[in-house]
Amino acid sequence: MSDDGAPGTANAGASGDVSVRELAELRELLFGGERRQLDELRRRLDTAELSPEELAEKLPQAIVQRTARDRQLALALAPTVETAISESVRRNPHEIATAIFPVIGPSIRKAIAETMAGLVNTINRAIEHSLSPRSIRWRVESWRTGVPFAQIVMRHALVYRVEQVFLVHAETGLLLAHVPEGSDTDADLISGMLTAIGDFVNDSFEPKQTGELRTFAAGDLTVLVEPGPQAYVAAVIRGQPPNTLPVQLQTTLETIHLQWSNPLASFNGDCGAFATTAPLLEDCIETVLSTDQAARQSGLQKFWWVVPVVLLIAAVGWWWTRSARRWNDMLARLEAEPGIAVIRSERSWGKWNVTGMRDPLAANPAAVIAAAGIDTTAVVAHWEPYVSTEPALILARARRVLAPPGGVTLSLNGDVLSATGRAPAIWIVRAEGLAPALAGVGSVDLSRVSPGLPADMETLANVVEQQHVQFAPGADRLDVPALTTVTEVAAGLARLTTAARRSRYDLALHVVGRADPSGTESENIALSRRRAVAVRDRLVALGIPTTHLVVDAAGSNDPLPADVPAEFARLNRSASFVVRAQPAARGGGTERAR
Amino acid sequence: MIQKKVCMVGVYGTGKTSLVQRFVHSLFSAKYHTTVGVKVDRKAVQVGDTPVNLLLWDVEGSTADQEIPSSYLRGAHAMFFVADGTRRETFDQLFDLREHARAAAGDVPSIVALNKADLKEQWLLTPADTSKLITDGFHVLTTSAKTGEGVEDAFRVIAMATVAPSSPTIQPPVRHGN
Numbered sequence: 167m168s169d170d171g172a173p174g175t176a177n178a179g180a181s182g183d184v185s186v187r188e189l190a191e192l193r194e195l196l197f198g199g200e201r202r203q204l205d206e207l208r209r210r211l212d213t214a215e216l217s218p219e220e221l222a223e224k225l226p227q228a229i230v231q232r233t234a235r236d237r238q239l240a241l242a243l244a245p246t247v248e249t250a251i252s253e254s255v256r257r258n259p260h261e262i263a264t265a266i267f268p269v270i271g272p273s274i275r276k277a278i279a280e281t282m283a284g285l286v287n288t289i290n291r292a293i294e295h296s297l298s299p300r301s302i303r304w305r306v307e308s309w310r311t312g313v314p315f316a317q318i319v320m321r322h323a324l325v326y327r328v329e330q331v332f333l334v335h336a337e338t339g340l341l342l343a344h345v346p347e348g349s350d351t352d353a354d355l356i357s358g359m360l361t362a363i364g365d366f367v368n369d370s371f372e373p374k375q376t377g378e379l380r381t382f383a384a385g386d387l388t389v390l391v392e393p394g395p396q397a398y399v400a401a402v403i404r405g406q407p408p409n410t411l412p413v414q415l416q417t418t419l420e421t422i423h424l425q426w427s428n429p430l431a432s433f434n435g436d437c438g439a440f441a442t443t444a445p446l447l448e449d450c451i452e453t454v455l456s457t458d459q460a461a462r463q464s465g466l467q468k469f470w471w472v473v474p475v476v477l478l479i480a481a482v483g484w485w486w487t488r489s490a491r492r493w494n495d496m497l498a499r500l501e502a503e504p505g506i507a508v509i510r511s512e513r514s515w516g517k518w519n520v521t522g523m524r525d526p527l528a529a530n531p532a533a534v535i536a537a538a539g540i541d542t543t544a545v546v547a548h549w550e551p552y553v554s555t556e557p558a559l560i561l562a563r564a565r566r567v568l569a570p571p572g573g574v575t576l577s578l579n580g581d582v583l584s585a586t587g588r589a590p591a592i593w594i595v596r597a598e599g600l601a602p603a604l605a606g607v608g609s610v611d612l613s614r615v616s617p618g619l620p621a622d623m624e625t626l627a628n629v630v631e632q633q634h635v636q637f638a639p640g641a642d643r644l645d646v647p648a649l650t651t652v653t654e655v656a657a658g659l660a661r662l663t664t665a666a667r668r669s670r671y672d673l674a675l676h677v678v679g680r681a682d683p684s685g686t687e688s689e690n691i692a693l694s695r696r697r698a699v700a701v702r703d704r705l706v707a708l709g710i711p712t713t714h715l716v717v718d719a720a721g722s723n724d725p726l727p728a729d730v731p732a733e734f735a736r737l738n739r740s741a742s743f744v745v746r747a748q749p750a751a752r753g754g755g756t757e758r759a760r
Numbered sequence: 761m762i763q764k765k766v767c768m769v770g771v772y773g774t775g776k777t778s779l780v781q782r783f784v785h786s787l788f789s790a791k792y793h794t795t796v797g798v799k800v801d802r803k804a805v806q807v808g809d810t811p812v813n814l815l816l817w818d819v820e821g822s823t824a825d826q827e828i829p830s831s832y833l834r835g836a837h838a839m840f841f842v843a844d845g846t847r848r849e850t851f852d853q854l855f856d857l858r859e860h861a862r863a864a865a866g867d868v869p870s871i872v873a874l875n876k877a878d879l880k881e882q883w884l885l886t887p888a889d890t891s892k893l894i895t896d897g898f899h900v901l902t903t904s905a906k907t908g909e910g911v912e913d914a915f916r917v918i919a920m921a922t923v924a925p926s927s928p929t930i931q932p933p934v935r936h937g938n
Binding site for chain 1: 761762763764765785787788792796797798799800801802812813815817829831832834835836837922
């Protein structure tokens, strides 16, 4: 301020000093207040800066006013704030993570929920289109109860129970809270060990990362761990936990971090402050208790009667089907039986009624019914007698009326009754008279029945007929063995002639000449005739009357059968003999043929 | 209810587990040591009117080439070191162990139990050794898992230390093997 006193500097000496002092005092008296204000203003102009105190006073108001006016402040601060946050994250990520943990969880969940909703829809569609037996069963249940199919699927898939929930201090592993209270007196030890095992897994398998043990299972027990920065929640679940459970645990954990942030931060072993978290933790237990099991049981109980009724229906159906099958089987057997015709069949009051017709010669119907496995006492049958013209019955009737001897076989071809074999002449005569009178028989053919010979003649004829006179290939000359054979035949024929005369039978001996298949048939006929003639001539030479001898030339058309193929040709280069005999008393008629 | 995490640390074979077995409540079997490397037990102690539950993390004994995992020590409210009075090397290793524990859990109250006090004729530690521990900041007790001598005291002392770590009343009685 000395420069302000410039007017006084021109006067030297004591008087000058006094005047200056007085002037200064005067000036102070007159302008003191203004002068100090002037000095303050000058000082402010000189420094042109706000003190921190002033800034602290003005800053909040200034920010409010400027923010209301435009966005300049935000734009100016943005780079600084960004740098500050990134710097903070770089230096101490834990701090930021802790701060934003309650906020970031719900945001992430919301984003994930939206993504998952689309995925779940896709899965729902896939389930809806699947046609496994289980999905069909669920679909029926959905249709029966009116509950949407997707909900039915959920209900069946989610059967579980959350048994315990632990809230554990992350760093120390000390138990903060546990529900249901008193369910496990060693919950503090379990939470400690759970933390140790989490550390163990982390140290062992992810030494460089900050992963956490989230889930482990043993049998149908699952432990879900939801980690947080200061505390974690562990839930013990029996059964299959749903996907929503971790989210619920996470929400609970976030709430706890938010509302108990101070007790968590200053936790030093006193868990009294966390007793009030019990209702939150109990929500986890109450909400996820599945009621599906009980509902399904009551559904089953409601339909307990279905099983016996179904079994009863099945048994009755089986019995009914079986008896109907037996009945039809029995009717088919009766219908198939010759001489039985079923006209009407029905069931009434446990009895079977059958009405029909029966040929007296037909099988016994009761035996047929018994053979079909049906109790004959349960069948009331009424049979009218009739004459059946079925072939089996015609034959049966013919056998009964004609009583053919043992050597005769009867057969029916259309309405022609044929008989083959050998029978006494008296039977042949009787059969010729009776057979046409039988019902169903139009005519009778007895041409293949040969009248039987007296026993002595039969034996002698067999001896003659078993002889064969053999020839060399192409030859018709009798060699020495052939001559011997012809001599034996002549002797046999002489004895047969004597016996025939005694029994008054006329005899004829047919000499049948044959040739082997080589050569033409006409040559063979001629050769066979020459062979038969040679034999006949020899027999005549041996004293057999020519009138008893007939020559047949068979060629190779009617060969003798051979047991061995190699013998066939030799056997048919021969002449054989057929004895024909007929009673001398009768003219013509049946003859004996072989 | 006050709970405190106490880590029991010691060289292999110093008798930690024997101390735990006889005097605390165990739920888990000793096989956890060989599998997980730690077993959590509980010791209930009364400090004045306050019941204190000590959750004892009985960590598998360290060996020359295997260090105790830091994660097990993290957040501990106190360290319970155990040395074997008949094996001098277990005493020597206490200082390294304490450094390791301090790095993992910070500066927390700690006591040293010089175990196997019943084996008087084999005792190798001298009063000078004990003094060295005390001057180095340890609370020192002699214990015997076999006779039970000093064990309850050790747990009570460590409980008091965790509840009131700065309390000047904790001045454990030190007795020498001989």
